[in-house]
Amino acid sequence: MHTLINGLPASTVSAWDRGFLYGDGVFRTLRIRDGQPVWWQDHLDKLALDCQRLDLPVVERSDWERDLAQLVPRLDDAVLRLVVTRGEGVRGYQPPPRPVVTRLVMTAPSPAPDSQLETEGLRLRLCDLRLGLQPRLAGIKHLNRLENILARQEWQDPSIHEGLLFDTEDRLISAVQGNVFLIQPGRIVTPRLDRCGVAGVARQRLLAGAPGWGVQVMEADLGRDDLEQAEGVLISNSVMGLRWAGQVDGRTYPRPAVLDALREAMHGQA
DSSP states (O other): OEEEETTEEOSOOOTTBHHHHHOOEEEEEEEEETTEETTHHHHHHHHHHHHHHTTOOOOOHHHHHHHHHHHGGGOSEEEEEEEEEOOBOOSSSSOOSSOOOEEEEEEEEOOOOOHHHHHHOEEEEEEEEEEOOOTTTTBOOBSOOHHHHHHHTTOOOTTOOEEEEEETTSBEEEETTBEEEEEETTEEEEEOOSSSSBOOHHHHHHHHHGGGGTOOEEEEOOBHHHHHHOSEEEEEETTTEEEEEEEETTEEOOOOTTHHHHHHHHHHOO
């Protein structure tokens, strides 16, 4: 594992950093494969958009790439995390008028491949925690992930791979660590994320790329009935890509016939 803070090797941030104090910042997590960051421009674009929505200064691409030049040549396959915080400030919630952001780049080993997941699919549960509604933060991958942490605390069974999250109005929103897609007759549907949830890059790529492969993927408000009536359930994030659920809360599903085409759509888009 390696960490750079503002371009220098380090493992700690200031106790006055607003990312540490308040979760005042944003991040992205992505894969490095064959020494290259996967979907690099997509992640930089989403990171910049999230910064703009929180009125955070946008880190220049050249700064990130100088950091990568120090770390990536030593890596073949890894997980990369990019973090931007509002930097140091005085006590209190009011942000500094001219913040100097803190920039972190972190690497970690990639998860070990599990061939069983390809043949049997993920095993999912329904989480008890309900996501709060906050349209101002909807879609943003901000540093305050307490809801996800509390949801992940709900199970210790290693045979359960993921949990599905609903909001306080009982709408399906996401998985604990990814976005969710339901397979319905003739189309794939993913929850609308205008009230809460994180809009991931893998989700974005699938929405944009699927029509070129003859698959309709759309956003909609989804409830518990939609989940129960679905022909299949898919989970996406930028580390694992696109996975299928073999079991959701005891209900079993076959491997979706459309899975390979969706993966091509996700990875094949320029």
